[in-house]
Amino acid sequence: MRMQRAEGPRRAPGALEAEVLTILWEAEDPLAPAEVxxxxxGDLAYTTVVTILSRLYDKGVAAREKQGRSFRYHAVEDEAGLAARQMTKVLDNEPDRTSVLARFVSNLSMSDERELRKLLGKPGAKD
Incomplete structure (x- = not known):
């Protein structure tokens, strides 16, 4: 007998992973899949949650620790760290990193440009 999915709006690709990651960020301690x-x-199957947690672990954005016969999960990085990792991944997949960086920097707002200059320790950064 085949189980049917509960009716309702489908999540956008990656939305469930983002929801699970948010739950991990907000948790003070590592969580078991049932707690997530x-x-x-919504009404998600336990196996679906385990699959999502396993994917996050495989991507390196969640860590897990053995407790008894199962795992407890926690986020490896905060949101800023994850965004930085994603930006690095995009750069790593581009054959012309210089052009991508130049385009990115040319589209920054003035305040973002000042922040970047401060971070890089370049002259011209005004507080």
Whole structure:
């Protein structure tokens, strides 16, 4: 007998991973898959939650620790760290990094440009 998915709007690609990651960021301690499942919106199967947690672990954005016969998960990085990792991944996949960086920098707002200059320790950064 085949189980049917509960009717309702489908999540956008990657949305479920983002929801799970947000739950991990907000948790003070590592969570078991059942605890993540309880905090998620909607009626998701336990196996689906385990699959998402395993994917996040495989991507290196979640870590896990063995407790008994199962794992507890926690986020490896905060949101800023994850965004930085994604930006690095995009650069790593581009054959012309210089052009990508130049385009990125040329599209920064003045305040973002000042922040970048401060971070790089370049002259011209005004507080």
């Amino acid at each position: 499942q309880d905090r998620l919106e």
